[in-house]
Amino acid sequence: MSAKIFIxxxxxxxxxxxxxMLKSAGYQTACAVDGISAVDRVREEKPDLIILDICLPGxxxxxxxxxxxxxxxxxxxxxxxxxxxxxxxxxxxxxxLGAAGYIxxxxxxxxxxxxxxxxxxxxxxxxxx
Amino acid sequence: MPRDESFAxxxxxxxxxxxxxxxxxPKAPRAVVKKKGLAPLDESAGAAPFxxxxxxxxxxxxxxxxxxxxxxxxxxxxxxxxYTKAELSRLNIVNIIAGANEALLETLRRNIEQRRYxxxxxxxxxxxxxxxxxxxxxxxxxxTPEGHLCFFVRNIxxxxxxxxxxxxxxxxxxxxxxxxSRFVANVSHELRTPLTIINxxxxxxxxxxxxxxxxxxxxxxxxxLRNCERLAGxxxxxxxxxRIESGxxxxxxxxxxxxxxxxxCHHDFIPQCLLRHQxxxxxxPETLPxxxxxxxxxxxxxxxxxxxxxxxxxxxxxxxxRATQENDTIRIDIEDNGPGIRPEDQSRIFEAxxxxxxxxxxxxxxxxxxxxxxxxxxxxxxxxxxxxxxxxEKGSRFFFTLPxxxxxxxxxxxxxxxxxxxxxxxxxxxxLVLQIGKLPAQGAAATPxxxxxxxxxxxxxxxxxxxxxxxxxxAFESNRTLIVLLDGTEQARDGVAARLQRSLGKQRHEIxxxxxxxxLEPTRAHTPREWLAQALTLLKPLPVGPxxxxxxxxxxxxxxxxVLNLMVRVxxxxxxxxxxxxxxxxxxxxxxxxxxxxxxxVLDLHLPxxxxxxxxxSMTKRLPHRATKFLVVSGYRSDIDEIMQLGxxxxxxxxxxxxxxxxxxxxxxxxxxxxxxxxxxxPKHP
Numbered sequence: 001m002s003a004k005i006f007i008x009x010x011x012x013x014x015x016x017x018x019x020x021m022l023k024s025a026g027y028q029t030a031c032a033v034d035g036i037s038a039v040d041r042v043r044e045e046k047p048d049l050i051i052l053d054i055c056l057p058g059x060x061x062x063x064x065x066x067x068x069x070x071x072x073x074x075x076x077x078x079x080x081x082x083x084x085x086x087x088x089x090x091x092x093x094x095x096x097l098g099a100a101g102y103i104x105x106x107x108x109x110x111x112x113x114x115x116x117x118x119x120x121x122x123x124x125x126x127x128x129x
Numbered sequence: 130m131p132r133d134e135s136f137a138x139x140x141x142x143x144x145x146x147x148x149x150x151x152x153x154x155p156k157a158p159r160a161v162v163k164k165k166g167l168a169p170l171d172e173s174a175g176a177a178p179f180x181x182x183x184x185x186x187x188x189x190x191x192x193x194x195x196x197x198x199x200x201x202x203x204x205x206x207x208x209x210x211x212y213t214k215a216e217l218s219r220l221n222i223v224n225i226i227a228g229a230n231e232a233l234l235e236t237l238r239r240n241i242e243q244r245r246y247x248x249x250x251x252x253x254x255x256x257x258x259x260x261x262x263x264x265x266x267x268x269x270x271x272x273t274p275e276g277h278l279c280f281f282v283r284n285i286x287x288x289x290x291x292x293x294x295x296x297x298x299x300x301x302x303x304x305x306x307x308x309x310s311r312f313v314a315n316v317s318h319e320l321r322t323p324l325t326i327i328n329x330x331x332x333x334x335x336x337x338x339x340x341x342x343x344x345x346x347x348x349x350x351x352x353x354l355r356n357c358e359r360l361a362g363x364x365x366x367x368x369x370x371x372r373i374e375s376g377x378x379x380x381x382x383x384x385x386x387x388x389x390x391x392x393x394c395h396h397d398f399i400p401q402c403l404l405r406h407q408x409x410x411x412x413x414p415e416t417l418p419x420x421x422x423x424x425x426x427x428x429x430x431x432x433x434x435x436x437x438x439x440x441x442x443x444x445x446x447x448x449x450x451r452a453t454q455e456n457d458t459i460r461i462d463i464e465d466n467g468p469g470i471r472p473e474d475q476s477r478i479f480e481a482x483x484x485x486x487x488x489x490x491x492x493x494x495x496x497x498x499x500x501x502x503x504x505x506x507x508x509x510x511x512x513x514x515x516x517x518x519x520x521x522e523k524g525s526r527f528f529f530t531l532p533x534x535x536x537x538x539x540x541x542x543x544x545x546x547x548x549x550x551x552x553x554x555x556x557x558x559x560x561l562v563l564q565i566g567k568l569p570a571q572g573a574a575a576t577p578x579x580x581x582x583x584x585x586x587x588x589x590x591x592x593x594x595x596x597x598x599x600x601x602x603x604a605f606e607s608n609r610t611l612i613v614l615l616d617g618t619e620q621a622r623d624g625v626a627a628r629l630q631r632s633l634g635k636q637r638h639e640i641x642x643x644x645x646x647x648x649l650e651p652t653r654a655h656t657p658r659e660w661l662a663q664a665l666t667l668l669k670p671l672p673v674g675p676x677x678x679x680x681x682x683x684x685x686x687x688x689x690x691x692v693l694n695l696m697v698r699v700x701x702x703x704x705x706x707x708x709x710x711x712x713x714x715x716x717x718x719x720x721x722x723x724x725x726x727x728x729x730x731v732l733d734l735h736l737p738x739x740x741x742x743x744x745x746x747s748m749t750k751r752l753p754h755r756a757t758k759f760l761v762v763s764g765y766r767s768d769i770d771e772i773m774q775l776g777x778x779x780x781x782x783x784x785x786x787x788x789x790x791x792x793x794x795x796x797x798x799x800x801x802x803x804x805x806x807x808x809x810x811x812p813k814h815p
Binding site: 011013014017018020021024084085086105106107108109110 | 318321322324325326328329330332333336338339357361365368
């Protein structure tokens with residue numbers, strides 16, 4: 001069965017684009033459009049990888065990240081940030097938190113797919129189970 | 130608590146003002162004492178020329194006896210104060226100066242004895258009880274053996290108004306600038322999201338994900354994508370320029386190997402140049418000295434200039450990247466044989482948003498018009514120069530200079546970068562200087578090997594004691610000196626020396642030399658070099674190891690003498706060695722505060738002479754960098770709430786429990802957490 005990617009992104013147009021590109025690359029997808037519902041949905045869906053925006057309504061991406069890491073059911077799922085925030089501080093913060101990747105918008109969709117493939121292939125905590 | 134010795138000769142006294150105001154808003158009077166030799170009055174001078182001189186003065190003059198009783202005045206003083214001479218002769222000078230009392234006179238007399246004169250900024254009270262702001266210079270006048278005091282009163286209403294207007298303008302401009310920067314940052318950020326969506330869908334279509342695409346359609350889509358990229362570049366540039374212009378961009382200048390940097394840039398551009406059959410040369414001497422720069426920022430400048438040359442030079446063109454040394458600078462040239470730039474455009478090319486009409490735009494791509502403006506800002510911060518020389522049809526040569534690395538320049542850059550960063554964030558830096566051993570003799574600089582190891586031992590305990598990060602540290606090694614920059618708003622309020630002594634005490638066996646230390650409060654008034662020079666004059670040996678701190682100073686102000694005495698007694702009996710001063714007067718409290726520099730003020734909010742809130746206000750506003758803590762006392766909860774809102778440290782509501790009072794005093798002075806002295810450790814056995 002193909003890997004499942006969970007998208008947490010508040011711009012529904014961008015979610016559609018992401019779903020289209022991920023499906024074309026052979027992945028299953030699921031999504032949430034705000035940070036608050038995302039955590040519960042991730043627990044239900046049990047995805048193999050999460051694509052996470054930082055600027056989200058209600059609760060920002062870093063907070064979502066930490067909530068997912070605190071829950072034993074979701075702590076091992078690799079997370080890739082996809083954000084318009086390009087400052088060094090945000091990149092550093094993402095790295096310190098232990099993100100699997102950081103992509104700045106606007107981005108090349110082929111680069112995103114490549115990163116997703118690499119993360120899923122890496123012998124990380126999720127893949128190693 | 131380290132006391133800044135540079136202020137030893139300057140006593141600042143703030144007394145809040147009360148009374149009706151007519152012309153300018155009330156300002157608490159302030160006395161600034163400066164050292165000055167006093168010229169003795171020539172006693173042979175006749176009375177007539179003296180009177181003539183007195184009457185002709187621009188300033189109002191009041192002559193008093195030693196007790197402050199007015200003896201003589203000039204016309205001008207009468208004009209200012211609206212009193213007749215006879216009326217004034219019945220008054221004391223303290224009746225004229227708002228907020229003045231006997232204690233102020235005492236200070237004046239003492240300053241005169243010490244051959245210093247006092248300059249008071251205060252409100253003067255007219256006969257009709259209205260006031261005007263004045264600057265009052267005081268001096269002695271030896272007319273009789275008892276001596277007289279002489280007050281020169283200058284009305285400074287206009288100056289005060291102008292100062293206030295100027296201050297308001299500056300504040301408004303700063304606010305406008307900040308909101309402009311925020312707006313630009315937000316808009317640029319918001320633009321990215323729709324751009325991302327456009328870009329993503331177009332590339333999905335272009336790549337055939339949404340169905341087959343004809344060649345003609347593909348050509349259209351590629352054009353859209355190229356322009357998306359251009360728009361993204363413009364947004365990045367606007368954000369970059371905004372950050373650099375406002376000073377919010379952080380610079381980290383350090384020693385950089387320029388040869389590596391140029392080789393990297395050359396290497397990065399070769400594939401693009403090959404595509405357009407351009408030749409990209411790199412010319413530089415065998416060895417280049419290191420330069421002082423922010424590596425990432427200079428890489429950005431190189432990328433921009435080489436990128437421009439690549440973009441505007443036709444196919445088969447030649448681009449040369451060249452480095453040459455000129456005394457203590459390195460000059461970097463980026464030369465092309467492209468279409469060149471018209472002479473009238475060359476002077477404006479570094480301005481933001483200047484797009485030139487190019488004679489030949491070979492690639493069809495335009496820049497954002499911001500790249501060169503960003504380059505210029507970056508080179509300016511490096512204290513270099515950036516210029517262009519170009520001949521139309523022949524080519525262009527952009528060049529910029531960078532300083533070669535030198536330790537003293539590195540120091541200036543380090544301090545400068547951080548000062549700019551903090552200033553842009555409206556924060557201030559304090560400087561802590563630690564020096565190992567004595568200064569090396571002139572011309573006999575210590576070798577790096579000699580000092581590095583010892584500075585290493587110092588680093589850790591210092592970082593630990595100050596709770597600061599590695600980036601805030603700077604080792605100025607040739608002078609055996611360690612410089613630490615601190616956020617002045619936080620650490621300055623703490624006993625830096627005390628923490629340092631405690632922390633270094635644990636490491637005593639590793640540091641065998643004497644350590645000298647100086648701590649300088651936040652300042653914006655100096656260049657980095659002057660700042661350090663000032664710090665070096667303040668160096669004092671730091672007694673390493675368990676230490677005796679001088680007793681903390683506590684000033685207690687309460688109009689109820691019995692409560693006051695009780696507070697003094699319980700503090701004495703508490704067994705905490707404290708240096709206590711007490712008063713029932715708000716005026717006296719202000720003067721004690723100015724002269725005595727207490728660590729803690731216990732302040733009753735209900736005083737007979739001045740409202741306690743005004744006392745608090747004048748103490749905190751006039752000397753914002755003092756580390757003094759405040760414990761306010763009042764019978765009214767609402768008054769306490771109001772003053773706690775202003776940032777007061779702690780409060781007590783009357784009637785209060787004296788145990789609680791002692792506990793709060795101890796806590797504010799950090800006495801309950803003081804650890805027991807750590808005995809000197811013996812060297813560890815292997």
